[in-house]
Amino acid sequence: MKKFPVTPYLLLLPSMIYLVLFFAYPMVQSLQLALRREGQFLHLRAEPAPEAAPVGTLEMQTEVRVLDRLRTEEVLPNGRTRPIYWFQVEAEDAAGSTIQGWVSQSNVFIESRTESTTARVVSGETTQEWTLDFLRRMVTDFRFGSALGTTILLIALILPLQFVLAIIMALVLQSQIRGSTIFLYIFTLPLGISDLASGILWYSIFTQRGFLNSFLVSTGLLDQPFIFIQAGNQGWMIAAIVLAEVWRATSIVMVIVVSGLQAISRDVIEAGEVFGANLWQRLRYIILPMLKPSLQVALILRTILAFQVFAVVVALTGGNVITVLANETYRWYDPARFNNPNVAASYAGFIMLLSLGISMFYLRAVRSQEEAEKAL
Amino acid sequence: MTGRTYEQSKPLMTPAQTAALDAQRRRARLGHNLRRGSIYALAVLLAIWILLPIWLITTMAFSTPTDVRAFPKHFFPIPFSTQTLDFFLNTQGILNSTLNSLVVALLALVISTVLAIPAGYAIARYLFPGRDAIRLGILSVRAFPIVVLAVPLAVVFIRLGMFDKVHSLAMMHAALTLPTTILVVASVFTSVPREFEEAAQIFGCTRMQAFWRVVLPLAVPGIAAAAILTFVLSWNEVFAAILLTISNRTLPAQILYTLDKSGDPFKFAGGFFMLVPSLIFIFFIRRYLFNMWGQITK
Amino acid sequence: MKRGHFLLLAFVAVLLIAGTVFAQGDTITFLSTQFNVVEEAEKARAILAAFEGGAVEFVGSEEAAMIDLLKAEAQTGAGTVDVIGALHGTFPTLVNEDLMFDLTELLASIEEGTDVNDAFVQLGRMGTEDYQYYIPWMQATYTMAAHKDALQYLPEGADINALTWAQLAEWGKAMQEATGEPQLGFPVKGLFNRFLQGYAFPSFTGGMVTKFKSEAAVEMMRFLRDDLWPYVNPESINYDFMNGPLLSGEVMVAFDHVARLKPAFDERPQDFIAFPTPAGPAGRGFMPVVVGLGIPFTSPDPEGAEALIRFMLSPETQGAVLRDLGFYPVVSGVDTSNLPEGVAIQLGAVEALANSPDAIPALLPVGLGARGGEINEIFRNAFDRVVNKGEDIQTVLNEEAATLQTLLDETGAACWPPDAPSEGACQVE
């Protein structure tokens, strides 16, 4: 009987624990956020103590009558004392019956702790319930459609350009011209540039007082600067984003393509040359088919990453008129804006599903083509 | 005849034939040179396409704030001035956040590399049930937007009392880069011939010693390249950084945070400053990039 | 890569890590949602350097990050933040979470020497009678700024200190016709929601949320879309801060927060003038912004915190804040005689605005708690859909009003000025 290999699992264990702790667990948690709502209710207590038995339940915003109050003090670590009030209150619960009990000051809004006779319930224990509300809110948001559309449009415009450019770059490098190591360095430069920095770079070009307008005006091609970034003509904004993204993210595709090219034996390409294939035919019939696995990896990687890019969009266009899914995720998450992690989580889940779906599609599309060839 | 027997033959031709041949030859040579030349031109064109925006932002970073706002803009940093960059660098928070960025990136590098070495070795050298599933799983985690991951992570960190700490952000970044690092390190180990390791074992090493004395030294350059890649990723990562830290911001987080609240001179100087380290790091690892990806795509 | 490089990197790593661990000092930590703009934070730190009660670490923060941090510190019981500085609108959440000391006694001791604006003190009680959640720190608002070259195109008979929105539109048209470029600028990427909440809606409808879908609101949206926006620089969608476009000459007339216009006045006071925001049919809507100082229960050094607040409220410090940061005092006795030219220009516009007979002060939304940001998005969305996407005005306002109502109901927020006070949740009419 074969011994079950323990060593590899032991070696993988630390990484796996780490990834579960910092990736899988938060991921499941946040996916849950998309489908779970926190409700709030307040337990009235039999005694003025947090652990006392609950005697009834009130909903948020219920008005309560204050019957009695109890003041205690807590000494804080910094030496100060902090007064803590418990109020004995009376109110009508959701069923309409009048109930009485104690609540802590932190759960009610009260104008004066010492004098007021009414208060309003503002916080309490949380419950969780399953809900589709957040998904619904995402789908019905007026930006959802345009964000999805723009994201797909950008991917559809950027990816082909990137792949063509990356393949050209890779072929140029492969042709082993003089100084190709310098070109190699230059072509891979954008690899380490964040989408934020890239956004700033291209903002300096496309803004009204930017380099492009400086060039056009100082050469006399335009009398006055043209405003590329404007709601009226979104084509220019799309073009600017496409350029910035093609500029930034082509190098990773190129690196993958070059690695793929290196794996193709030189003989095979030369054979194509000998048997009469011109450059285009060699590319079409030999190089590209043999690069298929590399291109597939690059395609999946780029698509996944393209769904997550938004700093370029925000830095270049403000992110309001033109928006993408990742930007919407942030808009809903951003504490200064919607501050709604639930809808943000819906967006995140949606992006993940789209990414995985498209990756599956790529994989299947490519495989079925090979199977078709074999079946011939 | 026993002399040299190979023929120094030239076809006998009339002068007209020779002339025709020469013309033919010139045409062919022109075509050949044209082909080489156009490849060269293409390379230069592509290089300009990559370098131009970098040059322009550099121009901005080394002009006075007044020149930065001027129109039409200069395409060269004349008059040369470090005023804009100085202002950026002297802004409180920038030096601190640069230091934070360095610490975070280095910590992330250490954590992710230390974890990835055994994992990568396991994937490279052992065949075990679930190996492909693990490879696939590792890749697919990258499909989840960090945006939302940060929310529950922040909760976890707060619960652990690790919120707004440099090392907690480093742990997050390590988690983000770990999948890629594992795969890259695995490919590096795959490229170290198994025979070396076996030879070491034959000559008296334990498997551990063989790994430590033979495999690891051979893999160090590749692993270092992977580590630098982690560094660059962490250096550029902005989302988790801005959500997980408040007072201990990293550089990109600090820049993003102040970006929409500051003028163009600050923006451009910041863009330039963020760019520089990546230029340096890519220089160090440029040759390893292809090996790394070549292995992964197989 | 040589092995040496790798070792070197590792060595540097160890050094850096060691460095940060030991670099903790004993200071008063001041966490503020204000002055997190780079230039402003610099100046704030300079002012704080004059505080004699100890070293102050001034940390800029986003609102929600501040709330999260305070909550987290309350849970663990071990705090780092001594003083917070935040907008009035930030405090409801902190109040709900019961995180802040009662500063009634501190305020009383401050008022022994200096008179603090009573209206703001009242706001600081957050609707209670006997609990001072924050002590007002400073105030600000939004005004207009214009390059002097623009004045020649001002419509005939228009008084720049009593402009109407219609006149602004006319002015914009005249400038565009003369220069060939749109010369009005709004910070659409920045604090634009404040323009809608505090200026557009109140000026045309007299209210902020109650009249959200009224006929007057429809007329306002139509005005924005048809009369004003054609003359607004389209790159406004990418403007955060209007001083940049003013300084670079992209626009000649702009609307923004005084602090965000300030650099233009500081840099070229001779070129720019400030003037009150225009008035609409219902009056001159404007939004005073109040910033308060509070002490969380978890403060490691409450005495230091109190001393710092006392310092911040002194007329000298208030004067310095006005001079250097363009935020206006909340105490009496501040010397305004020797102000820099730019600050004086802006102060003039702010006073003209507050004292104009048709002024309608509109407060920041109150009582929305953690969902305070959502109302901003509702106003922005309404504008975006009408002006940028060209949707039907009434439909958009009806739909967004429904969302707004849900928000108000769920948070139980009562109406706030300029809307009349309400019993229970505020209702959109």
Add this chain to the structure above:
Amino acid sequence: MAEIVIENAVKRFGKFVAIDDVSLTIHDQEFVVLLGPSGCGKTTLLRAVAGLGMVDSGRVLIGGKDVTYLPPKERQISMVFQNYAIFPHMTVFDNIAFGLKMRKLPKETIRERVEHAAKLLHIETMLERFPGAMSGGQRQRVAVARAIAYDAKVLLMDEPLSNLDALLRLEMRAELKALLARLGATTVYVTHDQIEALSMGDRIAVMRNGKILQVDSPTRVYDLPTNQFVGSFIGNPPMNFLRGQVRRENGTVKVKIGTLLIAPPEEMQAALGSYEGRHVYIGIRAENMETLDRPADDTLPVKVEVVEPLGSQNLLTTYVEDNMIKISTHPDFPAEVGGQVWLRFPISKIRWIDPETGEAITPDMETILA
């Protein structure tokens, strides 16, 4: 007509000179083998003919057309690569048809030609298979079929058999030779295997360090190497080279090896005379010496160190002074390790070599003519 003419070709890779001023003419329908150790420039030369690496100077003509700077597709050539270079993503049929498709020939013609080529190589049953699942020998056949189907005037083969195992190589060698003879294409065949070269080529060009040392028929290359290198590279065992001293006795030039005095033939007298008092090498093949088991006139006694029975012959390793001599003898020849044998050198089989240059010493033409 597909004569290949290479004139003064030079190719450098950095400082390394891969082809050093090579000129060579390959006649129409001729089968020329480029033979030499690895790194001698033979593959580089082949690639220069193919157009896969342009020469730095000099020219290449194919069929009278200067193709020096033309890309491969315009040269009317076909090629079999060392690693076969068959396209892994195409079926065998598509591989063979590739070049024809590039020429945009009609479908029917392509099918006919592919099937014909496949039949010649006995792979007609594998046309729909992918190369991935095929053995080395089968792939090799596909590569040859592809080259043949392309039907070019010139066929270039870069060590086509080197990746096959010994038995298969032997089998394929004969088959290939027959096939190529039938096709009648001008063929340039690169190999480092001298047996392959001797058995297949019409002529062999022996290369070393970027230079062609000798171009000749296999027999001449074998029997009459023009220098020491060719002699030692070709043949197994390699040619023996014995150090002898040139002296003049009685007016005639003689060469002394050990105790033996050899008298060179008449036509060599003048040429060898200039070496008087110096050494020359006497090159002689192992099978060309007469081996005796007892002393006789004009024989050289040598001591047997090793005896290697090879079946059809015995190979003796012997020494005289510090010269090692390999001798092949009839299997029945009595030789024992430690014993002595006597060698006789037939003068007509001797090559005289200048020890300094390694070049064969050739007779003075004037003497011969006189």
